[in-house]
Amino acid sequence: MKKIYFITGSQDLYGEETLKQVAVNSKSIADYIGEELKDIVVIEWKPAVCSSEEIIQVLQGASEDADCIGVITWMHTFSPAKMWIKGLQLLTKPLLHLHTQANERLPYDTIDMDFMNLNQSAHGDREYGFINTRLGISREVVVGYYKNPKVIDNIRNFAEVTRAIAFSKGLRVAMFGNNMREVAVTDGDRVESQIKYGWEVNYYAIGDLVELISQVTDKEVEEKIKEYRSIYEIATDDIAAVEEQAKYEIALDRFLTERGTGAYTDTFQDLYNLKQLPGLASQRLMAKGIGFGAEGDYKTAALNAVLFEMAKHRQGATGFMEDYTYDFADELVLGAHMLEISPAFAATKPKVEVHPLGIGDREPPARLVFDGVQGNGVAVCMTDMGNRFRLIAAEIELVKQPKPMPNLPVARVMWKLKPDFETGAKAWIYAGGGHHTVVSTALNMDHIRLFAKLTGTELIAIDKNTDIMTLQDELEMKNLLARLR
Numbered sequence: 001m002k003k004i005y006f007i008t009g010s011q012d013l014y015g016e017e018t019l020k021q022v023a024v025n026s027k028s029i030a031d032y033i034g035e036e037l038k039d040i041v042v043i044e045w046k047p048a049v050c051s052s053e054e055i056i057q058v059l060q061g062a063s064e065d066a067d068c069i070g071v072i073t074w075m076h077t078f079s080p081a082k083m084w085i086k087g088l089q090l091l092t093k094p095l096l097h098l099h100t101q102a103n104e105r106l107p108y109d110t111i112d113m114d115f116m117n118l119n120q121s122a123h124g125d126r127e128y129g130f131i132n133t134r135l136g137i138s139r140e141v142v143v144g145y146y147k148n149p150k151v152i153d154n155i156r157n158f159a160e161v162t163r164a165i166a167f168s169k170g171l172r173v174a175m176f177g178n179n180m181r182e183v184a185v186t187d188g189d190r191v192e193s194q195i196k197y198g199w200e201v202n203y204y205a206i207g208d209l210v211e212l213i214s215q216v217t218d219k220e221v222e223e224k225i226k227e228y229r230s231i232y233e234i235a236t237d238d239i240a241a242v243e244e245q246a247k248y249e250i251a252l253d254r255f256l257t258e259r260g261t262g263a264y265t266d267t268f269q270d271l272y273n274l275k276q277l278p279g280l281a282s283q284r285l286m287a288k289g290i291g292f293g294a295e296g297d298y299k300t301a302a303l304n305a306v307l308f309e310m311a312k313h314r315q316g317a318t319g320f321m322e323d324y325t326y327d328f329a330d331e332l333v334l335g336a337h338m339l340e341i342s343p344a345f346a347a348t349k350p351k352v353e354v355h356p357l358g359i360g361d362r363e364p365p366a367r368l369v370f371d372g373v374q375g376n377g378v379a380v381c382m383t384d385m386g387n388r389f390r391l392i393a394a395e396i397e398l399v400k401q402p403k404p405m406p407n408l409p410v411a412r413v414m415w416k417l418k419p420d421f422e423t424g425a426k427a428w429i430y431a432g433g434g435h436h437t438v439v440s441t442a443l444n445m446d447h448i449r450l451f452a453k454l455t456g457t458e459l460i461a462i463d464k465n466t467d468i469m470t471l472q473d474e475l476e477m478k479n480l481l482a483r484l485r
């Protein structure tokens, strides 16, 4: 399991006794956090550091340890921050500065100067915070007694985000076909994506996949169909079309696994010898955490995989989505795609259906059709602004669709925008947000903010407080800042 180092700062002016107590206290804090987070990460306690040399050693160690995804630091006592400069300059892992104390309340009856000298994070953490700010380190500061559930929640968010960042650095994306002809927002700088997020985005000929599809055995297909029958309602007589998608699922899975690839794109404009556009196949793979982006949208494919990883230990759905059409009267967005929406969003038992596609000039593809879940969520889009990437994230409320849609042959989700429909849509468009997003009901804006901060990505957040005039000023200011950098 991945680990986060827990490092306590002190100095050697206080004598043996104090340092012994620092060790005991910091160990019990690290153990408490470790127990609370044991489902997602190991908290590895490190002996307190008291000198520049010790700090360099432990932070360089964190940078070099492939299993270490982040570092928590806390100043139990005063730890003069010039000692931290060289070590922090060597740190390449995300940093959380925990501003806490071993004690929650003051021991009014017994407090003396020994107690004061032992428990002085109130000023030790300020000294340490200054040097982080002076060095320009983007870190997360969490404040409060370490047993407070809110503090634990904040540390959990950090662990989830840093897990996703570590995952991102090893992510490979396969592009079957290129970006859809003439489409702007889905395109981007793949070299910069690799420099900034680690994504290795590579093109593969769809013919290579077709070759693998032809090798799928009847027995493998039979097994898949059995599985489909056990979890979905088969609402078609065209079993051959469903079998075709089963082959795609098996072959895609194999292709991606063989290449250690966690996300892919395809495009209906380049299907070579595929009989159908992958529908059911892409939906099923997405539900397993394989990132997907339609029409060659590699950024959304990668973001889908990264946010799925972040959300993995939470309740809720995370997957590719497209703003499709509106109900202006009820002020609702209908999110869907030609085919590819993850069944994680299903509120009803998915039906396997086969319908003509209308575009792409292929046979009618099998797909999963269902109504969407309800609840709070976040919609996230990544755009390439030319001189930097921008994340646009909106808080949304997924709602029950007002009426059945018996003729709509695709999975659909409906949601409300914040703070209201007009402002939410206007803000998204001013920010340059695209029609493809990753929607998650498992993550919230805090996760996206933290991911943006720790990866140095510009974020435009749209939520209940969004005001159009302020947002336009923010956009202008961010354009200016990006030009100065």
Ligand code: MN
Binding pocket: 294, 295, 322, 337, 436
């Ligand atoms: Mn699309």
